[in-house]
Amino acid sequence: MLINVERAARMLKEYDYYLILSHANPDGDTLGCAYALCALLQKAGKFAKCLCADEIAPRMKYLTTGIQPQEFEHQTIVSVDVADRKLLGKLNEVYGDEVFLAIDHHRSRTEFAEFTYVEPDAAAACELIYEIAQVMQIPLDEQIATCLYTGLATDTGCFRFSNTTPRTHFIASKLMEYGFPYEDINYRLFDMKSKGRVRLEQEIFEKMEFYCDDKIAIVCLTNELMERHKNSVDAEDFNGLAGMPRRIEGVEIGVTIKQKEEKVFKISVRSSEEINASEICEKFDGGGHARAAGCTIEGTLEEVKAKMLPELKRAVGCGE
Numbered sequence: 203m204l205i206n207v208e209r210a211a212r213m214l215k216e217y218d219y220y221l222i223l224s225h226a227n228p229d230g231d232t233l234g235c236a237y238a239l240c241a242l243l244q245k246a247g248k249f250a251k252c253l254c255a256d257e258i259a260p261r262m263k264y265l266t267t268g269i270q271p272q273e274f275e276h277q278t279i280v281s282v283d284v285a286d287r288k289l290l291g292k293l294n295e296v297y298g299d300e301v302f303l304a305i306d307h308h309r310s311r312t313e314f315a316e317f318t319y320v321e322p323d324a325a326a327a328c329e330l331i332y333e334i335a336q337v338m339q340i341p342l343d344e345q346i347a348t349c350l351y352t353g354l355a356t357d358t359g360c361f362r363f364s365n366t367t368p369r370t371h372f373i374a375s376k377l378m379e380y381g382f383p384y385e386d387i388n389y390r391l392f393d394m395k396s397k398g399r400v401r402l403e404q405e406i407f408e409k410m411e412f413y414c415d416d417k418i419a420i421v422c423l424t425n426e427l428m429e430r431h432k433n434s435v436d437a438e439d440f441n442g443l444a445g446m447p448r449r450i451e452g453v454e455i456g457v458t459i460k461q462k463e464e465k466v467f468k469i470s471v472r473s474s475e476e477i478n479a480s481e482i483c484e485k486f487d488g489g490g491h492a493r494a495a496g497c498t499i500e501g502t503l504e505e506v507k508a509k510m511l512p513e514l515k516r517a518v519g520c521g522e
């Protein structure tokens with residue numbers, strides 16, 4: 203059942219023993235929400251703890267500081283930034299049926315909780331946690347502001363993506379009054395890379411394929427390549443690679459082909475303003491957004507490329 207912020211705030215006032223769940227392969231929004239909400243609830247005199255199926259990347263460990271570890275038997279489960287119970291990862295089996303309140307901002311999502319507070323126009327779920335804190339009248343502090351700001355920055359690509367609204371900036375400005383080190387946070391989130399990640403990017407750039415006067419760039423992430431780099435990178439270092447080809451000037455379609463099984467490949471397409479990535483992916487029973495979409499194609503790597511290339515060439519208007 204869908205509820206509004208007042209109702210969500212009332213529910214969070216009502217109970218005393220909270221377990222807060224983040225989605226697997228956690229990002230700054232789901233973790234920022236979880237640790238901010240945990241701190242808010244503890245401030246309100248309640249018991250609260252956070253749980254995620256996967257490890258928190260070292261670069262985001264600062265989100266967990268200041269949280270008091272509490273030993274207790276939880277009674278109420280809240281999920282944050284989780285669009286589908288499957289995204290809970292291995293926690294889905296244990297807690298997927300028992301989520302009482304889901305707080306989320308994804309437009310496409312499936313209902314799994316008893317109650318859901320969702321704002322699809324919010325750039326980050328952390329905007330909703332901010333609203334909840336306002337309604338509950340719990341004062342923020344530097345650490346909570348740090349967590350909420352991290353969520354906003356993460357989901358807006360540091361306030362650059364088209365989901366960024368005046369409201370996002372308004373909340374960010376309120377958070378900045380608490381004086382946390384936003385420069386350092388943004389360095390950690392957006393500039394800093396592990397040495398292993400840079401080596402991985404180096405190899406990907408070396409092997410990148412270009413077509414149609416460099417309007418099309420294709421990257422192949424084979425199991426062989428990922429296995430070879432596995433020990434020198436963190437798990438999260440394999441995230442965000444799909445954005446690489448499109449960063450090159452002149453590239454209108456950036457395609458990342460990621461091996462899932464021997465003969466199954468997941469394709470991610472990023473495109474310039476003039477090209478609809480979703481339309482390309484729909485040809486292969488996929489879809490997504492106009493600038494970023496995806497699909498799955500079966501076959502050998504060469505077969506997959508051969509299937510895709512004519513569609514890609516057509517989209518950028520270059521003949522065979």
Ligand SMILES: [Mn+2]
Pocket residue numbers: 231232283307325326327357
């Ligand atoms: Mn989010």
